[in-house]
Amino acid sequence: MIPPLQNGSFFSKSIYYPLIQNLPGPACITDSNFQILATNKKFLEIFSSKHAISQYSTIKPLFQKNHPFSGIQEEFKKIIEGNKSHSIQIIHFQSETYHEKWYKILITSIPNPEKEIILLISGCDITDECNLKTEQTRINEILKIIQDITKSDHLYDHPEEQIQQVMSRIGLITNIQYCSYMEIDGLGPYTSIQERYFWSKKKGFLIGTDINNVNQDSALSSLLQILVSHTPIVLKKPKVSGQLKYLFDKRKSESALIIPLIQGIYLYGMFLLWDREIREWSQTEQTALMILAGVIETKLARRQVEDNLVRSEEKFQSLIDQIGDMYFMTDKSGILIRVSSSMAKNLGYPSSQSLEGTSFEELIHSPEYWPIFLSEIISGEKIKDYDIQLRTYDNRSIYSSISCRLIYDDDGLLQGIEGVIRDISRRKQYGDLLTDIEWKLEQAQKIARMGVWSYDIHLERFRVSPEIFALLGLSQEQNIVTIHDFTSRTIPQDLDKLLSFFPRAVDQGIEFDFEFRINLMEKKFRYLRIKGKPLIKKGIIHGSFGIIQDITERKDVENHLMKYATELEEKTMELDAMRTQLLDMNRDLDNRVRKRTVQIDQLLKQKDEFIQIIGHDLKTPLTPLVAILPYIRKKIDDPELCELLDNSIEDVATIRKLVTTILDLAQMNSLYMISDIQDIYISELVNQIISDNAYLIHQKSLHITNSILSEYSVKMSPVHIETIFGNLIGNAIKYSFIDGNVQISANNYQDSIEIIIKDEGIGIELEHITRIFEEFYRADNSRHERGSHGLGLAIVKRVIEMYHGTISIQSEGAGKGTTVHLLLKKHPDILLKKKPKFSESFSSNKMVKVDERAKTQGHDR
Missing domain, CATH: 3.30.450.40 (GAF domain)
Incomplete structure (x- = not known):
């Protein structure tokens, strides 16, 4: 509703009242005290519900902090005081529907007979223009x-x-x-x-x-x-x-x-x-x-393509390094640009890199062969094979077979040569040996007089070459050879084979090939191989023809190989027996290693127990000193004695903190940790640590604020969380200036709690922040003088990461304070082994004593 005007007022007789009702934008008329005299409907729609503006009320709520009108409040004052007649301003605010709105506002004074200061506020929506x-x-x-x-x-x-x-x-x-x-x-x-x-x-x-x-x-x-x-x-x-x-x-x-x-x-x-x-x-x-x-x-x-190319190159290099053959690639001048590790190894070079950059010409044993080799490769377009000799790193020569081809780029320009080299030195040796054997066989054939024969089925006799007589041990004067000459000299074991093969094959006109033995002097015999084909003329079998060959030497070789194979089989059986013995030895060694591992594990457990006992024994006498010395200090007025006590208090605190830090570090390095996870209320813990540091806080006149809500909690071991906050809050107190401020706050997230510890102390230089969590690292001299051993933050970081949390430290530099951001999981997914009881060699009284010390010193820092 548009507010009505009071009867008899100036506005009931003026044109301004109907004027503001017809304005399309918000409009309002107020007096110098910002009391609303009249408004239109648009003005009330915008400001009535959100800013408690109603008819005959005041527009002062619009001047509140963070409201767009608060920025132009001075313009109202200038017009009221007569320094300005009007002002045009642009305001921006967000509507209840979260839409941003922009208005151009006119503020001007209205003349009236009573000469009172009357202000007209009118505006137009320019949101579309501003949005554009x-x-x-x-x-x-x-x-x-x-x-x-x-x-x-x-x-x-x-x-x-x-x-x-x-x-x-x-x-x-x-x-x-x-x-x-x-x-x-x-x-x-x-x-x-x-x-x-x-x-x-x-x-x-x-x-x-x-x-x-x-x-x-x-x-x-x-x-x-x-x-x-x-x-x-x-x-x-x-x-x-x-x-x-x-x-x-x-x-x-x-x-x-x-x-x-x-x-x-x-x-x-x-x-x-x-x-x-x-x-x-x-x-x-x-x-x-x-x-x-x-x-x-x-x-x-x-980026992905280039990464793939790099991986392809690496795979290719790995592949050529794994193959036994030697791979190489040269540029167009013959300089090696890529070689496999097998090539470097076969040529005796320390590594592939030491061979790269070498001219391929230098590797060829006869340098004068390089131009011929190169011209033959260039003259052909396909892969070619060559036999060459390569020079090794120690100037030896190896026989090689090389297969290579020319390589071109996408434009058809020659880039170089690539190929694969095989070491054929051993094959060359075998080839030479085979040639020698073949020559010897040829000589043996001549000496053995391998001969030819033909058999006439009608005459039942052989016609033979002169070598046949020597093979059968016949005199050449005999001139005629019959089947009886064969059978009479054949050993009885092979006689049936001879009579079965030869006559039947000749009568049937078929090929035959078999071996038999003939008797020699001194109980020796000779192996003969007879091979024949039928002699057929016009479909009629006339006999057979063929060769007879002395195969005694070959049989001797076969028998030798059979003997060698038998011996090899025996050796294999011996090796199997030795392998069985080795397996038994390995089992025995494995059992010994397992026993030794159990012993080492037991020693590690005893070491952890010893450190815990010694650490608690060291901390016990320090506890009364930490509590009593500050009390004595308050009772003494002698300045010189007070100074000595201050130094003693600081030294005792330093020693006690060092012992605690060493115990924490030992516990972090231990294979076993105490599994005592429970709900820890952070605010309560922070208050306890502030109370523990009350003497130093009072000494420095520090102002410490703990704004953490009491219901914020996390699941952790009390020892671990006290280690974290004891170090961080202790550092904030220790490195603060006199009369400084330390603020401790927290933010609650869905599954974690963020804790912020901010001080206004000596700060940290940027180059030290990256190393601040290293063990035994201390940032600068100003921190050395305060008893820091460089272990506190290292232990804090390791404990936090153990609970899957994070920590970061920020500082703008020396003298500008330090801010620590700590993010802890409310329910960390962590599995901790429960530390076993102390060794039975310690008495139960000693165990009770240690447990009591742990309870009484649980909050010592």
């Missing part, structure tokens, strides 16, 4: 990102870092709530999606949410199929289902723009821009983001 300018600005910024990526190789060299930077820049440019990059598991069908990067406008990069069982979510599967067509998609919460709806609810978003990353025909990733309102993205913005995704995909594809 904002959209063009966003597009220009996106194009700037594309130019930066195109001109730089940073995405190629550091893809993960660059993608994070692109996500944060896009998020800030487009003013969205969240931005994420999701990587799809493969080429399809899709099974899972990993959200590798998740950026928040308020909190920066967070842990993303992975999506599994994609194939079972029909809506998500359909969405991925659409994205393959290079089409960006704007999703709205009311129209989504399944796992996507879960993400919308979790992130309290109303819409999301999805930009696909396509490689070929496969979808392997996508950018998602989440907004808390139903946002309409212009086609130009979507096109610019698609171009950006295409540039990123091109850069990543190039």
Whole structure:
């Protein structure tokens, strides 16, 4: 409702009241005290519910902090004081529907008969004009990102870092709530999606949410199929289902723009821009983001191709290193540019690299052969084989067979020679030996007088060459050889074979080939091989013809080989027996190693127990000193004695902390750790540690604030969590300046607690931050003087990582303070072995004593 005017007022008779009712934008008339005299309906629609503006109320709520009107409050004062007659301002605010609005506001004074100061506030909606300018600005910024990526190789060299930077820049440019990059598991069908990067406008990069069982979510599967067509998609919460709806609810978003990353025909990733309102993205913005995704995909594809090439080169090099033959490649001048490790080994070079860069001409044994070898390769287009001699590193020569070819580039230009070399030195030796044997066989054949024969079936006699007489031991004067000459000299064991083969084969006209033995003097015999073919003329069998060969030497060789094979089989059986003995020996050694391992494990356990006992024995006498010396210090007024006590208190604390630190480090290095996981309330623990450090806090007049809520808790071992917070809070106190501030706060997340410890002390230089967690590392001299041994933060980091947490330290430099961010899991998935009891060699009284010390000193630092 439009507020009515009071009767008799100036406005009931003026033109201003009907004027503001007809204005299209918000309008209001107030006095100098900002009391509303009249408003129109638009003004009430915008400000009545959200800012408690009603008829005849005041507009002062609009001047509250963070309200757009608060920035132009001074303009109101200037007009009221008469320094300005009017002012035109542009304000920007967010409506209750999360839509951004822009208004151009006119503030002017109105003349009136009472000469009172009356202000007219009127405005017009310029949201569309501003949005157009904002959209063009966003597009220009996106194009700037594309130019930066195109001109730089940073995405190629550091893809993960660059993608994070692109996500944060896009998020800030487009003013969205969240931005994420999701990587799809493969080429399809899709099974899972990993959200590798998740950026928040308020909190920066967070842990993303992975999506599994994609194939079972029909809506998500359909969405991925659409994205393959290079089409960006704007999703709205009311129209989504399944796992996507879960993400919308979790992130309290109303819409999301999805930009696909396509490689070929496969979808392997996508950018998602989440907004808390139903946002309409212009086609130009979507096109610019698609171009950006295409540039990123091109850069990543190039990186992937080059990585594949490198891996291919490595596989190829590994392959040629594994083959027994020698592989080589030269450039067009004959310089070796790639060789296999087998080539370097066979030629006696220390490594493949030592052989690369050598001219192939230097490896050929006869240098004058190089031009001939080269000309023969160039004259042919196919792979050729050559036998050459190669020179080794120690100037020996090896016989080699080389198969090589010319290699050209894509333009047909000669690039060099590649080939494979085989060491044929042994084959050459065998070849020479075979040639020698063949020569000897030829001589043996001449000496043995291998002869030919023919048999006439009608005359039943042989016609033979002179060598046959010598083979059968007949006199050449006999001139005629009959079957009886064969049978009379054949040994009885082979006589049946001779009579079975020869007559039957001759009568039937078939080929034959068999061996038999004839008797010699002194109980010796000769092996003969007779081979024959039928002699047929006009279909009538007339006899047979063939050769007779002395095969005694061959039989001797065969018998020798059989004897050698028998001996080899016996040796094999002996080797099998030796292998059995070796297996028995190995079993015995294995049993010994197992026993020794058990002994070593027992020694390690005893070592851990010894360290724990000695450490607690050392800490026990220090505990009363830590408690009593500060008390004595308060009772003494002598300055000199006070100074001595201060030094003693600091030295005792340093010694006690060193003993504790050594015990913690020993426990971290131990194979066994105490399994006493329980709920620890962080705020209560922090208060206890602050109380333990009360003397030093009082001495430095520090102001310590613990704003952690009492219900925040994590599951950890009390010893471990006290080690973490004792070191971190102790450092903040120790390295703070006098009258400084230390703030301890926490943030609660779904599955973890973030603790922030911030001091205003001496700070850390940037070059020391990367090494601050190393054991025995101390940053600078200022820290050396405060009893630091460089172990505290190393132990803290190891304990935190053991519970799957993270820690980071930030400092802007010396004198600018230090901030520690600690992220602990509420329910860490950790399996700890329970440390076994002390050795039975210790008495039960000693064990009770150690347990009591552990209870009384559980909070000692």
